[in-house]
Amino acid sequence: MDEPEPLTPVVVRSLMEGAERYRSLFTHNPHAVFSLDLQGSYTDVNLATQEMTGYTPAEMRGMSYRDVIAPGEVERVAAEFAAVVAGEPRRLETCIRHKDGALVEIALVGLPVVIEGDVVGVHGLAEDISLRTRTSRELHEAREAADAANVAKSLFVANMSHELRTPLTTIVATAELLEDTGLTELQARFVQGMLRGGKRLARLIEDILDISRIEAGVLTLQPAPFDPHLLLYDVCSWAREQATRKGLRFDLVVDPGLCRGLVGDTLRLQQILTNLLDNAVKFTEHGFVELSARSAAAAPGATTLHIGVRDSGVGVPSELCQSIFDPFSQADPSATRRHEGAGLGLAICRELVDLMDGELSLTSALGHGTDVSLAFTLPTASAPTG
Numbered sequence: 001m002d003e004p005e006p007l008t009p010v011v012v013r014s015l016m017e018g019a020e021r022y023r024s025l026f027t028h029n030p031h032a033v034f035s036l037d038l039q040g041s042y043t044d045v046n047l048a049t050q051e052m053t054g055y056t057p058a059e060m061r062g063m064s065y066r067d068v069i070a071p072g073e074v075e076r077v078a079a080e081f082a083a084v085v086a087g088e089p090r091r092l093e094t095c096i097r098h099k100d101g102a103l104v105e106i107a108l109v110g111l112p113v114v115i116e117g118d119v120v121g122v123h124g125l126a127e128d129i130s131l132r133t134r135t136s137r138e139l140h141e142a143r144e145a146a147d148a149a150n151v152a153k154s155l156f157v158a159n160m161s162h163e164l165r166t167p168l169t170t171i172v173a174t175a176e177l178l179e180d181t182g183l184t185e186l187q188a189r190f191v192q193g194m195l196r197g198g199k200r201l202a203r204l205i206e207d208i209l210d211i212s213r214i215e216a217g218v219l220t221l222q223p224a225p226f227d228p229h230l231l232l233y234d235v236c237s238w239a240r241e242q243a244t245r246k247g248l249r250f251d252l253v254v255d256p257g258l259c260r261g262l263v264g265d266t267l268r269l270q271q272i273l274t275n276l277l278d279n280a281v282k283f284t285e286h287g288f289v290e291l292s293a294r295s296a297a298a299a300p301g302a303t304t305l306h307i308g309v310r311d312s313g314v315g316v317p318s319e320l321c322q323s324i325f326d327p328f329s330q331a332d333p334s335a336t337r338r339h340e341g342a343g344l345g346l347a348i349c350r351e352l353v354d355l356m357d358g359e360l361s362l363t364s365a366l367g368h369g370t371d372v373s374l375a376f377t378l379p380t381a382s383a384p385t386g
């Protein structure tokens with residue numbers, strides 16, 4: 001062992017300086033810093049402790065931490081104090097009662113004071129977090145109120161859309177009847193215009209109805225056994241016609257091992273694929289649209305269905321590939337854009353995919369086409385269907 005340094009005046013001075021430096025750190029620390037003996041009585045407190053508790057250092061020296069901690073918290077803090085006395089540093093959030101009776105929320109750190117291997121006391125450090133916790137509580141409450149208002153808004157929109165849909169259905173049906181009443185060429189053109197507008201409006205209302213139902217949390221899935229092959233052929237016949245009409249090639253690429261039976265909401269799966277294929281055809285002027293599918297065994301009794309929708313169209317600027325899923329978001333929002341649509345299709349797809357615990361990703365670059373991948377892990381249907 002090293003010999004202790006002889007207590008020369010220089011050594012004494014440096015020891016005193018060191019002690020003074022630590023004293024100053026203790027006294028002027030902006031956090032409440034204090035020392036307790038092993039019974040939990042205050043032996044030293046700094047200015048910030050005095051401000052936080054309202055007691056003078058002289059008053060505190062005769063008190064125990066139990067006199068300061070809020071009554072309901074004493075037991076919990078006592079357990080933590082015992083752990084610190086056993087040598088374990090502790091950190092907790094609790095509450096004290098100020099001398100004037102007010103409750104103050106604090107973040108507290110307790111450290112054992114160890115001298116030559118023995119715990120001889122406890123150092124404490126505390127910070128007033130009342131403002132922080134109040135702010136976060138208020139934020140939480142404001143958020144809950146906003147969420148509730150959002151649900152109320154979505155329910156209102158859902159109800160309104162329903163009210164709009166009913167008379168619109170009558171208008172469209174009447175226009176269809178009118179079409180067959182021996183109209184002149186000019187009259188027939190007017191009626192066709194009415195029908196086109198009516199159907200477009202009806203689709204928009206359906207989309208608004210869907211998105212608000214999903215946002216209000218009232219859209220539920222209707223799972224049933226289905227054959228993925230039939231799902232693909234159903235959407236395909238419609239999409240092939242749209243693509244061919246625009247002079248595009250339409251490819252359906254089905255993996256020979258694609259499973260025959262799954263359990264899922266086919267109507268909603270169809271809706272997702274229709275929206276994606278509608279986009280692929282709409283935003284492609286030359287080349288192809290491709291729908292592909294394969295399946296892979298997942299957990300026992302479950303299969304992952306992978307579906308891809310690819311096109312050689314205008315593409316989406318890569319920096320918009322995420323935000324394009326927000327409702328009403330479009331790569332070209334200008335009033336002069338060439339394509340119809342409200343910007344709801346992808347938002348609905350994302351929400352429906354989330355509802356099904358599936359995955360959806362879109363990769364694209366301007367001028368290089370778009371590639372959308374979907375993956376759904378679904379229960380395998382016990383018997384082939386269809």
Ligand SMILES: Nc1ncnc2c1ncn2[C@@H]1O[C@H](COP(=O)(O)OP(=O)(O)OP(=O)(O)O)[C@@H](O)[C@H]1O
Pocket residue numbers: 207275279280283284311313314315316324329330331332340341342343344345346347369370
């Ligand atoms: N395959 C695609 N190729 C190029 N751009 C696409 C493609 N799919 C989506 N987009 C871009 O993303 C935007 C949002 O698509 P989304 O389907 O949500 O809306 P929309 O097709 O404009 O309108 P809606 O689907 O409501 O009729 C589109 O306006 C378009 O700019």
Ligand SMILES: [Mg+2]
Pocket residue numbers: 275278279341344345346
């Ligand atoms: Mg769309």
